[in-house]
Amino acid sequence: MILRLEITIMSGVDDGLHFNHSTENGDGQLDDQRWTISIGRREDSDICLRHDVFVSRQHALIYWDGYRWWLQDCNSTNGTFTEIRGADERVSGTIPINPGELFRVGRTWMRIEPTE
């Protein structure tokens, strides 16, 4: 099965930028049932946010476990957040994340695009 992930940046200097990843192109890391996409300031991150100084080198992970998407904060300095009733809520550990929901890594908001 081919897995795809499209992420759109929703704020900051890269607002509107799309990242398209797919297992077909060998993106991310695939082992067993899990496909992982890394987010951070490190150049070899799958989603590299080099313009946000509030992003840690390895900041967060998004992975597919065969059923759904999960968002994991990698003990980042400035945190990963979701939006709950208009207020930002810090993610501790791993939380489920749905396409269309906004989350923030450092100062950068982003979202998983729904796929057909």
Added chain:
Amino acid sequence: MPAITLRDILINARQETVQMRHFYIGVEHLFIALLQIQGGLASSILQGQGLTPDYVIEAIRRKAGRGSPQRLWVGIPDTPRAVLVLDIAKEFALEAGRDEAGERDLLRAILEENDNLATRTLRTLGADIAALTEAARVYTPTTEAQPPDLAVSFGAAFDRSEAIEREHLFILRRMFASYPKIRIERRLTGFRKALILVVTPIQADEREAASVVAKIDLADNILDEVQRYEQHVKSALPLQAARLEDPPTAPEVSELAGIKYTLVANSGITPQDLRNRVRDQGLDGLGRLLKQELYARFSKNWWHQNRLFRFQVWMEYDWLLPPILILDAADESESSRNACVLHIPFNRARVKTRLKELEFGDTVILENFVVQRADHHTNVLKLAIGYGDEADKRAYKVDVRGLNLTKGHFYRGEVIERLVGRVWKTRHDILVESALSLQPDFDLRGRWIPSGKSRVLNPLNTYDDLLDRHINGSQSKIHGDLHLGNVLIGPNGSMWLIDFGHTRDGHTLFDWASFEVSILGDAVMPSLDESWDTARLILQYIVALNTRTPISSSDSRIRVAMETIEAIRDIVQECLTDETRWDEYYTALALCALRAITWDTMSLGGRRLMFLLAGLMALEVNYAALVPETLTPSPDEDGPISPGTSTPKTDVIDDLTPDHQSRPDILKRRGIDSWPDDKH
């Protein structure tokens, strides 16, 4: 008016991005640039939805946050989304046969794209994007600068001694623009810029519409109130309640705005607020009405939600008290090695000690405090530890004087990384000043305040310890500003709550503690006299009430007053988390009473009673803390007051004992057979 070109808008956007240290042009900067055009298309169509440009700009800035001083790229690039939006705008222009996009094209493009920070923020503010998109397409400015002529008359109950200011009348005319005539029945409250009136609109055929309550205040306050109403109140109102049905009236040319509360289930009666009712008719029968009308009707959705809520008292009550510091802004060069640094997040205990050591002229460095408001009239920047509706975010207020508060320099919700100032006043200074203005006939420096033959704790020395306590309480939807002026009553006794500017989820008992303060300070004391002796007399009756001792007084005013307070206490009894732990309420009451001594709107007598009441309640809380101590085998164990703050037993035992109240009664009430021998 000359057409506004894209160039002009981009210049504004550039200024905005530099000021916010973003250094890129995003859709949010383009939108803010559009909003900054005086009388522009964007602000005109937002007005139709009751939003002002400044309010929206601040909300967008809050969402985006100020950037960091380091910049990781050169120049000021457009974001991919801004490029997209500018392209859409260009298409709109081409369709209309123009070479260059203008104000309307850009606004339409931003709303059409509808996935950007600007439209996301608008949605959280309750704006209808589809309606805005349509309005942006078709809106044509009219030359209706002058609102239609509206005849204003005054009802018999209106107090003419104080005229309504022109600024307020201007808003009022806009609010009732669809009627030819209005009659202002009465003024409910008038405090600073806020004005609350009962208004009857009159139609062209002289038919009178149902009276409404019109509230006019600073636009930010009014729009915040609408947000809170939508979020907290709307879904939790009983059938008979004051409702906001129309969007607010917020003209761009005024710093004020207005809203109308419609009194549903009000058929042709003109309500008055309890403050007026009590002044005219006294407190007679009020206690019963409060229980049957107000509490019975609202408690299901409000005070009876009873979610368990364990909190440290400062989190719910610190914001009530004066700012912890008033600072004079100072230059960065004045920050020295031994300056006191207050860094958020912080450790309460450590900060408490540091604050105690501060004196006039000391240098303080604030880090990560959040802007609550920039008051242009007094030139004071108001800060606290967070931003939002919750009480704990408004705790640790600091006022900073002498900064450049030119419009746009600071926005509400902005996190200020660092600010240097010199101490002008501490919270303690402010409270002592307020206490001195009561012209005490006793020494303010002692641990005790004499009250007749007995004494109460000095509230000026105890509030910090109260703020340290942990409470196992309950949380519910609360009004947040419950006082006699915010409860309306009709001739048949039916009651409405108005003014939801502070409604939130908070400590359930806060509402009732504030209401008791209001009854004692605004109604009971003014009906008697202002002397300390009268305040002490009333205090003795409150002691009796605390111990549920039957009250007898030959003065009917006092009897009725105490009946009313007793009704409040009956309500409190139902709301207590543990029905035997009254210290949950007494803590709230102590802090609400202490807060009231700083109010210049409360009578002198009222504030004197509040000072003593705060001391009495602090004492009551100390008693409660002693109970577990006497019940446990180890007398050295600490009670609920946290370590280091418990009072030596000798102090507490030597307390206020009113003439009619003997100690064994107090002990019995607490389930103790005899007072432990004083071993000290």
